[in-house]
Amino acid sequence: MLITNARIVNEGREFEGDVLIRNGRIEKIASSITNTNETVVDAKGKLLIPGMIDDQVHFREPGLTHKGDISTETSAALAGGITSVMEMPNTNPTTTTRERLADKYTLATGKARTNFAFYFGAANDNADEIARVVPGEACAIKIFMGASTGNMLVDDPKVLDDIFARAQIPIVTHCEDTPTIKINEEAARQKWGDAVPMSQHPYIRSEEACYKSTELAVGLARRHGTSLHVLHLTTARELEFFTPGPVKGKQITVEACVHHLFYDESSYESLGSLIKCNPAIKTAADRKALVAAVMADRIDVIATDHAPHTAEEKANPSYFKAPSGLPLVQHALPMLFELVRRGELDLHTLVRKTSHAVADRFGVVERGYLREGYWADLTLVDTDAPTTVRKQDLYYKCGWSPLEGQTLPVRIDTTWVNGEIAFQNGQVLPQVLGKRLAFAR
The missing domain is CATH 2.30.40.10 (Urease, subunit C, domain 1)
Structure with a gap:
């Protein structure tokens, strides 16, 4: 051709x-x-341009396929110009054994319409299994250092230390401090009862919760010399842990997700639970700082954290019952082009952060460049x-987008x-x- x-x-x-x-x-x-x-x-x-490599997606297969599956969500990714994905382990069952990891690769073969890789999930009881995962077997080890699905919250300090010390491949982390979140949730209940506004999400999933957990992850990586990639940064304060410069050669890297670069807390008024995600979309000042950090090469890559739920699930009016996560792969690149149109990003940075730097950070072989x-x-x-986002054009199995009409x-x-x-x-x-x-x- x-x-x-x-x-x-x-x-x-x-x-x-x-x-x-x-x-x-x-x-x-x-x-x-x-x-x-x-x-x-x-x-x-x-x-x-090189196809986007999205290093953070949740495609819900196996076990949660009423929300999405490998075929539907990779189809949506193609429609969004994404050609490769790295999928997360919090499915059902969780990808916390090497046997389940192998099963997932078998499951995706013949279904995935993009190129694919999978993370191996950490838990409080599988440190020995993690230590046996070799390069190429998974794209990285995923540690939820904040509340997550099933037993995937790793909150035992000894286990965390052991994982960081023994991992043979990079570690990626979701950094939120669960005890801090629980305190904030209780305070919100005391004030609003069951009617906590969605706009409280960035204050429940607070800056302090993010900072405390990121500080822990970076400290462990520095102590053990571990290759660490911190996922979906949301606050200006956390940027102090990361250094500017090319991604090659960095031991500790960080990413921003497109929705944290695109939305801020003012968006909760019109979109409510549709943009409820973990970690939370935060202030306008945080959004501005994240965009600036992308341009300064302090933030190394841009991803989606695509995480679909059904429209019925997201429409639950209860703050505590509406699930966190939103579908993004079909529109992430066009959203970033909107930031280019506004003059907040430039075209070369967009390409570098969505393809070149992702390939360099994870060692993806012979992809990410033309x-x-x-x-x-x-x-x-x-x-x-x-492009006007219309429901009838969506490839997501969940059938909705927070961008509809935009x-x-x-x-x-x-x-x-x-x-x-x-x-x-x-x-x-x-x-x-x-x-x-x-x-x-």
């Missing part, structure tokens, strides 16, 4: 060019490539065609996975399947 007349953005450069794909890989990138009987896709000046010899995971973006400044035109067109003209091509991601460490 030959892609012609593309506006290519890659590795800090923007240029007009053609891309030749053969056997699933990029064979040649040049200003002009002569057609030698390949199928030709005329990009017509649209933007060609390079000759690399797998052809590509996204073509029409920057002259705004117009975003770009349209995902075409998505390639391993050199094959997997999404085009608003349609997912069901015959195209992703591959298991390989890792260099």
